[in-house]
Amino acid sequence: MSNGPTRKHTALPKAQILVEALPWLTRHHGKTVVIKFGGNAMVDDDLKAAFAQDVVFLRHAGLKPVVVHGGGPQISAALDRAGIVSEFKAGLRVTTEDAMDVVRMVLAGQVQRELVGLLNQHGPLAVGLTGEDAHTITATKHQPRIEGELVDIGRVGQITEIDTGAVETLLADGRIPVVSSIARSQDDGHVYNVNADTAAAALAAALGAETLMVLTDVEGLYEDWPDSDEVISRLTATQLEKLLPDLSSGMVPKMEGCLHAVRNGVTTARVIDGRVQHSILLEIFTDEGIGTMVVPDGQGEP
Ligand SMILES: Nc1ncnc2c1ncn2[C@@H]1O[C@H](COP(=O)(O)OP(=O)(O)O)[C@@H](O)[C@H]1O
Numbered sequence: 001m002s003n004g005p006t007r008k009h010t011a012l013p014k015a016q017i018l019v020e021a022l023p024w025l026t027r028h029h030g031k032t033v034v035i036k037f038g039g040n041a042m043v044d045d046d047l048k049a050a051f052a053q054d055v056v057f058l059r060h061a062g063l064k065p066v067v068v069h070g071g072g073p074q075i076s077a078a079l080d081r082a083g084i085v086s087e088f089k090a091g092l093r094v095t096t097e098d099a100m101d102v103v104r105m106v107l108a109g110q111v112q113r114e115l116v117g118l119l120n121q122h123g124p125l126a127v128g129l130t131g132e133d134a135h136t137i138t139a140t141k142h143q144p145r146i147e148g149e150l151v152d153i154g155r156v157g158q159i160t161e162i163d164t165g166a167v168e169t170l171l172a173d174g175r176i177p178v179v180s181s182i183a184r185s186q187d188d189g190h191v192y193n194v195n196a197d198t199a200a201a202a203l204a205a206a207l208g209a210e211t212l213m214v215l216t217d218v219e220g221l222y223e224d225w226p227d228s229d230e231v232i233s234r235l236t237a238t239q240l241e242k243l244l245p246d247l248s249s250g251m252v253p254k255m256e257g258c259l260h261a262v263r264n265g266v267t268t269a270r271v272i273d274g275r276v277q278h279s280i281l282l283e284i285f286t287d288e289g290i291g292t293m294v295v296p297d298g299q300g301e302p
């Protein structure tokens with residue numbers, strides 16, 4: 001037996017990194033995290049592969065990740081190819097019956113399949129479903145008001161009910177549910193197109209998730225967009241509610257979703273930069289909080 005000096009192991013810094021993650025691992029163990037992967041953050045193959053690694057890492061670290069995905073740019077490209085003109089009103093895609101077929105084909109048949117495939121490169125984990133399956137998401141026709149007038153934007157749904165049964169069964173079985181934002185209709189036998197941020201927030205609230213994490217193609221919510229790129233790092237629900245009327249385009253459903261989530265039991269809702277590789281791990285396992293975090297009222301001012 002030697003009592004000589006301790007040997008220097010080159011891998012020691014790796015052990016240090018793992019140990020630093022311990023408080024976060026303890027805090028999040030067994031908690032449900034709903035992650036919304038936006039179509040704009042989904043355009044790069046390396047980013048998609050890193051996203052899949054992060055989600056699988058969370059699962060093996062004892063969390064319960066649920067993925068809700070978008071696919072706006074992919075839907076627009078497919079509609080273009082099909083010669084179907086598409087426009088957005090009040091931040092939502094005007095969805096004719098023909099466009100709805102394309103939306104469903106792209107989300108459930110293309111984007112969801114690709115994500116499930118990437119996740120399952122790491123084991124038999126991911127199972128894809130749409131909101132139609134097992135009544136996971138039910139909706140009625142959504143008619144937004146634009147300048148005081150109700151506007152018909154076709155088969156766009158407003159969520160009326162979430163049934164978490166199928167998702168919870170998958171989670172209990174150790175699987176990673178990957179949900180496309182299409183809803184069954186409560187009015188007729190058809191389906192509705194639902195904004196993916198809205199679907200993710202409603203699912204997070206219904207599941208009693210600890211965290212809603214929305215990955216997008218900007219650093220977070222900018223204070224004075226587009227004139228400044230100062231990111232608001234923390235907001236209470238009431239502070240966010242006051243900002244909502246001034247927000248535009250894609251940020252509206254995201255921030256409305258974050259507000260809905262924290263007002264309905266979710267502990268934190270975060271908008272983070274999906275263009276940063278491993279942004280999910282940075283957000284969950286370090287105190288380098290990147291992006292914008294929304295918390296319920298009564299949890300301190302930013
Ligand atoms: N205050 C704001 N801060 C940051 N981005 C904003 C803001 N207001 C509007 N945006 C726009 O919202 C976009 C993100 O929404 P969206 O295009 O729907 O992305 P995703 O496909 O990830 O859902 C940003 O790229 C930016 O152009």
Ligand SMILES: CC(=O)N[C@@H](CCC(=O)OP(=O)(O)O)C(=O)O
Pocket residue numbers: 037038039040069070071072073075091092093103156157181193194195196197
């Ligand atoms: C009603 C509505 O607008 N639905 C969206 C659904 C996809 C989505 O939300 O994708 P992103 O998250 O990538 O934007 C759409 O048709 O584009």
